[in-house]
Amino acid sequence: MLYDKARIFVQAGGGGDGCLSFRREAHVPHGGPDGGDGGHGGDVVVVCDDSLRDLQSFKRRAHYKAKRAGHGEGDLRHGAGGPELAIRVPPGTQIASWDGSTHDLVVPGQRVVVARGGSGGRGNKRFATSTRQAPRLAEHGLPGEEGWIDLRLKLLADVGLVGLPNAGKSSLLARMTRAAPKVAAYPFTTLEPVLGTLEGAERQLVIADIPGLIEGASEGAGLGHDFLAHVERTRLLVHVLDIAPVDGSDPVDNHATIEAELRAHDLRLAELPRLLALSKADLVAPEEAERTARAWHERLGDEVDVFVTSSATGLGLEELARELGRRVPLSGPAHPADAIALDDVPAEDHRVFRPAAGRNFSVERTGDGAFRVAGDGVERLLMRHDLDNDEALAHVESRLRRMGVISALEAQGFEPGDDVEIAGVLFELHPG
Numbered sequence: 454m455l456y457d458k459a460r461i462f463v464q465a466g467g468g469g470d471g472c473l474s475f476r477r478e479a480h481v482p483h484g485g486p487d488g489g490d491g492g493h494g495g496d497v498v499v500v501c502d503d504s505l506r507d508l509q510s511f512k513r514r515a516h517y518k519a520k521r522a523g524h525g526e527g528d529l530r531h532g533a534g535g536p537e538l539a540i541r542v543p544p545g546t547q548i549a550s551w552d553g554s555t556h557d558l559v560v561p562g563q564r565v566v567v568a569r570g571g572s573g574g575r576g577n578k579r580f581a582t583s584t585r586q587a588p589r590l591a592e593h594g595l596p597g598e599e600g601w602i603d604l605r606l607k608l609l610a611d612v613g614l615v616g617l618p619n620a621g622k623s624s625l626l627a628r629m630t631r632a633a634p635k636v637a638a639y640p641f642t643t644l645e646p647v648l649g650t651l652e653g654a655e656r657q658l659v660i661a662d663i664p665g666l667i668e669g670a671s672e673g674a675g676l677g678h679d680f681l682a683h684v685e686r687t688r689l690l691v692h693v694l695d696i697a698p699v700d701g702s703d704p705v706d707n708h709a710t711i712e713a714e715l716r717a718h719d720l721r722l723a724e725l726p727r728l729l730a731l732s733k734a735d736l737v738a739p740e741e742a743e744r745t746a747r748a749w750h751e752r753l754g755d756e757v758d759v760f761v762t763s764s765a766t767g768l769g770l771e772e773l774a775r776e777l778g779r780r781v782p783l784s785g786p787a788h789p790a791d792a793i794a795l796d797d798v799p800a801e802d803h804r805v806f807r808p809a810a811g812r813n814f815s816v817e818r819t820g821d822g823a824f825r826v827a828g829d830g831v832e833r834l835l836m837r838h839d840l841d842n843d844e845a846l847a848h849v850e851s852r853l854r855r856m857g858v859i860s861a862l863e864a865q866g867f868e869p870g871d872d873v874e875i876a877g878v879l880f881e882l883h884p885g
């Protein structure tokens with residue numbers, strides 16, 4: 454079974470706390486502040502690793518947590534940063550993050566930070582000013598980002614083979630490449646995509662054989678539905694069509710069924726260039742095969758090249774291979790991991806940036822002498838400080854004043870001593 458989907462929870466490390474400390478020396482009765490800063494929490498990154506083939510490693514593990522950073526210490530020692538936690542995924546993995554951002558990991562070594570570590574708190578040394586020489590406050594480190602991310606593997610191939618079950622796709626792949634997919638005289642032999650490499654004169658071409666599609670595949674019937682995603686990124690599709698189906702079905706109908714499923718799955722798929730490979734030509738007389746090919750040529754027009762092939766005799770396969778080499782642009786990189794047709798956009802362009810957490814806050818009156826303040830910046834300020842510490846509280850109050858929160862409260866009737874709730878913390882505010 455091919456593991457091509459996974460859902461994992463990632464949690465970046467928390468930042469270390471800043472330190473509250475004063476220098477102690479034998480001859481200096483009142484040493485200055487020397488509390489160091491906390492370190493930055495470990496990020497969680499996802500890294501593209503071409504030694505991996507699928508997402509199987511995520512079957513047993515769903516939680517990934519980076520380490521928190523070290524706390525600051527006296528003597529101006531800063532806390533060590535938390536080590537980054539790297540999660541390895543195969544080329545072709547797409548990431549959809551809880552925050553709405555998406556990334557494509559295509560090139561080996563490519564990396565994306567999916568959860569940022571929390572920043573460290575500042576030590577008391579940083580709060581020293583000419584008027585406040587002995588600050589008795591230090592900041593807490595902030596928690597790291599956390600959330601669920603969805604991983605989805607979409608194989609990277611240059612060419613995709615599509616067709617009804619039993620059409621002869623796997624036989625074609627086996628004959629043209631060194632891949633050895635299972636071949637049998639019944640439908641649904643191929644249960645998951647198989648990749649094969651065609652050794653061309655100048656480069657390799659990666660061909661994907663996907664399980665047979667049936668009517669309704671794009672809505673989930675049969676096996677093909679899930680696998681259609683794997684041909685989304687190919688540059689070219691080869692529609693494999695049985696020239697003489699044993700079940701007596703009409704090849705014209707069969708052809709239409711597959712084309713309709715491709716359109717229903719994704720219009721971009723339907724727009725990919727196509728070749729038609731009439732398969733199993735050894736089962737009909739050569740003249741009949743040629744006649745059929747001409748009929749298809751008339752039906753489909755000049756856009757679609759038609760090949761008469763047989764995996765049993767090798768008929769037409771060299772021509773087909775040559776045409777594939779010609780049609781897949783040479784500019785394309787030889788490494789399959791780079792073979793992206795539809796998403797030739799650097800991963801960072803896929804990023805949906807969240808608005809910078811800023812000075813935005815809201816103030817709401819919740820009762821008589823009671824208020825609630827909400828907003829990222831304000832909430833972070835509170836998380837940073839120990840509100841039982843008078844000096845820290847005074848610092849928070851002066852920051853709130855500078856951020857305009859106090860005047861916004863006053864505009865709503867706030868008076869010193871009223872209760873204010875910020876980020877679930879209720880406290881009496883006495884702005885100095």
Ligand SMILES: Nc1nc2c(ncn2[C@@H]2O[C@H](COP(=O)(O)OP(=O)(O)OP(=O)(O)O)[C@@H](O)[C@H]2O)c(=O)[nH]1
Nearest residue numbers: 618619620621622623624638641642643665764765
């Ligand atoms: N005579 C003849 N039989 C062929 C040829 N190609 C495939 N077959 C037979 O057709 C049957 C199906 O072939 P597969 O290659 O497994 O077909 P498939 O399209 O991969 O089928 P699924 O994986 O079930 O979708 C097998 O019995 C093959 O031996 C051919 O060129 N000539």
Ligand SMILES: [Mg+2]
Nearest residue numbers: 622623642643
């Ligand atoms: Mg097959």
